[in-house]
Amino acid sequence: MLTMSSVSKSFLGARVLDGVSLDLEPGEVHALVGENGAGKSTLMKVLAGEYSPDQGTITLDGIPRSFSHPLQAQAAGIALIHQEFALLPYRSVAENVFLGREPVRWGLVDRRAMERRTAELLAELDETGIDPRAQVSGLSVARQQTVEIVKALAASDVRVLVMDEPTAPLADHEVDLLHALIRRLAARGIGILYITHRLREVFDLSRRITVLKDGRKAASLVTADTTPDDVVRAMVGRELRSYYPPRARPEEIGEPLLTLDDAGNERLTGIGLTLRAGEITGVAGLQGSGRTALVRALFGAAPFTRGRMTVAGRHLLPGTPRQAIRGGIALITEDRKAEGLVPRQSVRDNALLVRRAMPGGGRGDIADLLERVALRSRGLDQEVRYLSGGNQQKVVIAKWLAVHPRVLLFDEPTRGVDVGAKSAIHTLVRELAREGLAVLIVSSELPELIGMSDRVLVMAEGTLAGELPAGAAEEDIMRLATGDTAEGSAA
Incomplete structure (x- = not known):
């Protein structure tokens, strides 16, 4: 479904990405791991149209694509959810989901349509416990994370969902809820690129693992054939027991x-x-x-x-x-x-x-x-x-x-x-x-x-x-x- 080939990116003469390649299949959770500064977030921002690559190509469904703005990537079905939420805390769930894309009737925002469509999207994800009219600031962190996902799904026909450290702010039981939601998204055929530092999550969720080190791809691994020690060795060059x-x-x-x-x-x-x-x-x-x-x-x-x-x-x-x-x-x-x-x-x-x-x-x-x-x-x-x-x-x-x-x-x-x-x-x-x-x-x-x-x-x-x-x-x-x-x- 998605291929990134030989992607390179530099800032002020410093090479941050150096010929990185990866691919993603429909319904796959593909983990992207590496130390801070390895280039994970930069690679995903290139994919999402936030940065333009210096070199390399992006192919979606066999068609070469070039994104110079995040809206172009969204229109192509690529959504990026950052670690820091981009929600307005004192607006409702529905207002956040349709922010900037509010349905209009007779020149006015159609709140009923907005809330109805938000409820439908939540129901599709089996998330019926969130009221579209509820103020976001009153939701738990896990449910705010869900609102971010629903906002991404509402923006376009999402094919590729990128999640950058999605469990960093979550409590233990909230992590389990998010993982269940990710599995439901994958079952719908959405490909998920999942950035995390938590190796347990990598092995719980992913089918494949790409390891970045110093802006280069250090390893491409099949999760079922890999151990945590293999991943750590690729990331930092030493054994897990150390x-x-x-x-x-x-x-x-x-x-x-x-x-x-x-x-x-x-x-x-x-x-x-x-x-x-x-x-x-x-x-x-x-x-x-x-x-x-x-x-x-x-x-x-x-x-x-x-x-x-x-x-x-x-x-x-x-x-x-x-x-x-x-x-x-x-x-x-x-x-x-x-x-x-x-x-x-x-x-x-x-x-x-x-x-x-x-x-x-x-x-x-x-x-x-x-x-x-x-x-x-x-x-x-x-x-x-x-x-x-x-x-x-x-x-x-x-x-x-x-x-x-x-x-x-x-x-x-x-x-x-x-x-x-x-x-x-x-x-x-x-x-x-x-x-x-x-x-x-x-x-x-x-x-x-x-x-x-x-x-x-x-x-x-x-x-x-x-x-x-x-x-x-x-x-x-x-x-x-x-x-x-x-x-x-x-x-």
Whole structure:
């Protein structure tokens, strides 16, 4: 159905794409993977008419096509859904779906026709739970994603749908809903090009995989005949098992730095735990189990209201974020763009945010600190919004290291981060633990949690359901997370 042949593209003399080719069949989910900067998004923007290629051809249904504007690509049946939604939050679902193409009757917008057609499109996708008259701002992130897809389908007779990191903003259960929707679209014969950093999604959804590295095609793989290690090797040139640095040895684990005893609040009940110097403690659990509530309570953002919390010998309960910072606690939040960074400010300003807010809280050269986290940027004055997801996360980590914390709390430390940056962050976190910090990691990616943790705490319904040793099996974690404590499950 679609062939892209020998596509090249340069910006200001820098070659971003170098002779890349791929093809797509009707009803196929074709995964496009690679590190940040590999050229994935640029290739898709060429396909969608946002960029014109310097060289190469695009063939659709055997006919060579050339797009100089996104509207031309849309008319040909190609739709691109960006990672950042392009929705008007205070307009209705129907108004967003038909934005710029509103049906008109007697010179006025025909709202009834617009809402009726939106309902029909939603019904075609078995998405009858969305009211076309509902305001978009009141929808969940997953349903906003659905509105983006319906908007693309309404624009033209879509043959090719490009999805760029569609699950990055979604919760676990929302990912399953999106995957079900993608399978329904594929069953209708729509070809889907799917960009993601999550290897599990690649193997759950795709039939083929194209790997880009440094603007070139590094591999073209059939998913059923491929392993995650094959994909990682093509992306970064090393084995998957080198993702995770060696765990702490018993003699490397030191004294308790933070203890909780029967602590709770509106979301959490009877929490007791100890975080030790030199140790990485993982926290697993289903969406809504209280994982994020736990780290926010430890940091004082939604504090414990009962129980006992001790940090380096000081009692902090109930606490506030300012007290937590003074006590040596740092929180790297799940949503770095909304809660961790000021995107339009520079790397330097973001790295100094906490230090400037806490006089006397830190010392040392910020440039040396950013070098420590292996930040890749054009300089300290570059605006953070122009960095890759992995480098943005490194700035957030540097921001906290600038005030010399003793306890590091990570909520989804590598969400939206490519494979190479993940490995760098994993190595950095382990180095910090070996320097004597206590680290707690919340992650919905069980391979990451198992690979990084010296022990795993499992949460269910706002309480700790159990603890598992290093290297615990995913099945044992899920038994505790789902409340399956039948005989034969892990203790």
